[in-house]
Amino acid sequence: MCAAIMATKFPDAPKIGMVSLGCPKNLVDSERILTKLRSDGYQMSADYAGADVVLVNTCGFLDSAKEESLEAIGEAMAENGRVIVTGCMGDEADLIRAKFPQVLAVTGAHQYEQVVNAVHDASPPVPNAFVDLVPEGGLKLTPRHYSYLKISEGCNHRCSFCIIPSIRGDLVSRRIDAVLREAEKLVAAGTRELLVISQDTSAYGVDTRHEARSWKGRDVRAHMTDMARELGQLRTAEGRAPWVRLHYVYPYPHVDQVIPLMADGLLTPYLDIPFQHAAPSVLKAMKRPANEAKVLDRIHKWRSICPDITIRSTFVVGFPGETEADFQYLLDWLDEAQLDRVGAFRFEPVEGAAANALPGAVPDEVKEERYQRIMEKTAAISAAKLSAKVGRVLPVIVDEVGEPDEEDGSIGATARSQADAPEIDGNVFLRDVGEGRKAGDMIDVTIEDADEHDLYGVPV
DSSP states (O other), X not given: OHHHHHHOOOOOOOEEEEEEOXXXXXXXXXXXXXXXXXXXXXXXXXXXXXXXXEEEEEOOSSHHHHHHHHHHHHHHHHHTSOEEEEEGGGGGHHHHHHHOTTOSEEOOTTOHXXXXXXXXXXXXXXXXXXXXXXXXXXXXXXXXXXXXXXXXEOOSOOOTTOOHHHHHOSOEEOXXXXXXXXXXXXXXXXXXXXXXEOSOGGGTTGGGTSXXXXXXXXXXXXXXXXXXXXXXXXXXXXXXXXEEEEOSOOOOGGGGGGHHHHHTTSSOSEEEOOOBOOOHHHHHHHTOOOOHHHHHHHHHHHHHHOTTOEEEEEEEESOTTOOHHXXXXXXXXXXXXXXXXXXXXXXXXXXXXGGGGOSOOOOHHHHHHHHHHHXXXXXXXHHHHHHTTTTOEEEEEEEEEOOOOTTTOOOOEEEEETTOOTTTSOOEEESOOOTTOOTTOEEEXXXXXXXXXXXXXXXX
């Protein structure tokens, strides 16, 4: 009997390759698709050659992102030939099929069932009841120690430069108990940093009128502040509070309520707020809230409550109608706001965006000149803020541990402080971390040096 079982040869499972482009929200979509396919018996392929089907999860936010997506589709077609396209560019199926008529299927953003069905059609699964196919918590495309927690889809804003609502629809919030259950499972599976993401985290639950659900024997509302408070109660297997980082937070009044949670250590003292601009006329043209003066007052208040808070934002330069005076207003506003982390983008017309019809197009050379000026300004602010951290002891999370030095055997590591979100902010480069350190370790370090974007230190 045992020998017969041992001699049984199970059929090979089809293999899936994945190319995931764009923002963390797309990455979460990719993880969900792969988790479902893994549960259906598929294996994952690390290269084109070994894949029976390649999935390309596209980004369509900017024309440059669309070009990158089309290049990725072309590469997958050339290297493999059996390609399914999904994601934000799925709404432009005619364009994709005109350029690549042999693609197997095209589906839209977060259309998980359609993607999985397309894979089933292209390469049917091979049932195998003897194998445990899906790890606890599902498949992840990020390192084990940090995870993205998507709380909603879509957006109710109609910013003139953005086509996300036409791609992903209006706001649809997840149930609060489902969000908290996923977070709990992720932490139990080894996640030590949760990155809360959506198109508009502050609006979470608006569409459900902040419907309450039972969680741990009490009612919890689908509201950003309630969610944040509950996430702050999570603990790792070692009894430590995981870092909980809030992204894409619009500065609605109730955002003020999460700052004390940061001061109390329940949330990572970090807010990612997409301000986009500061000049009132530009904000009006963008169809964004034009309350930049009140925002400055609130930033000062937030820092008085939680001095270590890090505020990150992104800005668009060269928006149609932006004058030199508007741009200088933005630079002066940044001098006052002293934001810790800043990214900037040159305005790009995107097909379907209302901003394309606005008068006063800014020449490319002016966009470039303004981009360089804002990056110079924000780099100087960042350098000063990081320099002030030299000599302090800060907690960090280790992302990668290097190999021992050939000469003296010393080991370095790349880590991040609470002021640094993965992939978009700076790093803390460590020396002499000693043996036995691994990715995900949370340790205290003394900061020894700094530059415009990164810190350098040594474990305490």
